[in-house]
Amino acid sequence: MRYLVLSDIHSNLEALESVLEAAGEFDATLFLGDLVGYGPNPNQCTDLLLRQPNLTAVIGNHDLAALGHLDLDSFNAQAKEAALWTQSRLSESSRSYLNSLGQIEELDGLTAVHGSPSDPIWEYLETRNQAPENFARFTTPMCFNGHTHVPRVFAQDADTKKTEVTVPTSGAHLDVTDGLRRIVNPGSVGQPRDSDPRAAFGILDTDTGRFAFHRVEYDIPATQARMTEAGLPDQLAARLTFGM
Numbered sequence: 343m344r345y346l347v348l349s350d351i352h353s354n355l356e357a358l359e360s361v362l363e364a365a366g367e368f369d370a371t372l373f374l375g376d377l378v379g380y381g382p383n384p385n386q387c388t389d390l391l392l393r394q395p396n397l398t399a400v401i402g403n404h405d406l407a408a409l410g411h412l413d414l415d416s417f418n419a420q421a422k423e424a425a426l427w428t429q430s431r432l433s434e435s436s437r438s439y440l441n442s443l444g445q446i447e448e449l450d451g452l453t454a455v456h457g458s459p460s461d462p463i464w465e466y467l468e469t470r471n472q473a474p475e476n477f478a479r480f481t482t483p484m485c486f487n488g489h490t491h492v493p494r495v496f497a498q499d500a501d502t503k504k505t506e507v508t509v510p511t512s513g514a515h516l517d518v519t520d521g522l523r524r525i526v527n528p529g530s531v532g533q534p535r536d537s538d539p540r541a542a543f544g545i546l547d548t549d550t551g552r553f554a555f556h557r558v559e560y561d562i563p564a565t566q567a568r569m570t571e572a573g574l575p576d577q578l579a580a581r582l583t584f585g586m
Contacts, residue, residue: 343450346394347528347544347553349374349488352404353381353428354532354582355568357541358390360560361531365543370395372546374488374528375402375456377440378432380424380578381532382568384408388436401443402456402489403463408432409440420575427574450548453485459525466490467525473498473505477523484518485525486544491535493542493555496525509536512557519551526553539585 346368351358371394378384379402391397406412407425409432414422432440445462447454458465458472459479467476467487476485477498495516498505500523510516518524529542540557547553562582569579 343370343548344368345370345372345546345548347372347374347486347526347546348531349456349486349528350376350402350491350530350532351378351381351387351391352376352530352532353378353384353387354541354560354565355381355383355386355390356562356565357532357560358387360558361541361543362390362394364556364558365545368395368545371397372452372454372486373397373399374454374486375400375443376404376488377402378408378428378436379404380421380574381565382572382574384428384431385433385436388433388439392439398447398449398454399443400445400447400454400456400462401440404428405440405443406463409437420577423575424578427572448480448482451482451484453480453482455485455487457489458487459485467496467527468492468494470496470505470507473507473525474503476525477503477505483523487525487527488530490527491530491533492527493529493536494527497522498524510555512538512540512542512555514555516553517551518546518553528555529557533582534585537585539582
């Protein structure tokens with residue numbers, strides 16, 4: 343089984359299209375939340391994601407904000423403005439799909455969340471001291487998360503509980519048959535924040551027991567032009583150039 347693993351599309355249609363083209367053939371799709379927010383194409387991205395094979399998805403904080411289920415005062419000014427814009431543009435079909443999503447999904451020995459197993463909506467999972475509580479919150483060998491917009495791997499020895507945290511580069515591979523439990527963030531499709539502006543995604547191949555991190559270039563100026571035309575904050579468009 344070949345899984346395409348995606349997170350944090352953030353209404354960036356050009357990035358999503360480039361990822362799907364670069365991914366090649368895959369059997370199933372695992373999406374880790376924040377389909378909308380920030381970007382200019384929430385409905386087109388929703389429609390395109392829904393066309394992918396065997397889709398399993400969870401909801402993210404920006405998805406909840408777009409549905410009006412979060413207090414927007416918890417967001418910074420630009421994110422709040424984008425959330426309000428998205429609220430006003432969501433189609434009924436997009437709204438219905440986002441409302442159907444849960445916070446945690448399990449399938450085929452995998453767990454999927456947006457933030458973390460401990461706090462699926464809000465926790466930014468970044469440091470080793472966060473590991474013990476989060477590994478205790480799921481039972482599968484592997485968990486996928488997003489939210490930070492930075493590729494990251496937490497690997498824990500099942501016996502000693504010793505945990506290592508790494509930030510993998512594009513092209514890095516994991517041997518997921520080595521007996522370690524892992525929490526893996528593939529990075530962001532639509533708004534990377536690791537100083538690499540290319541769209542990020544992952545491929546899990548359960549036949550070979552490998553997970554691969556990938557990056558692909560996309561037409562950033564086209565996305566920025568759409569954002570400007572939509573009246574979204576200039577800062578949100580500018581940051582795409584730098585992957586920050």
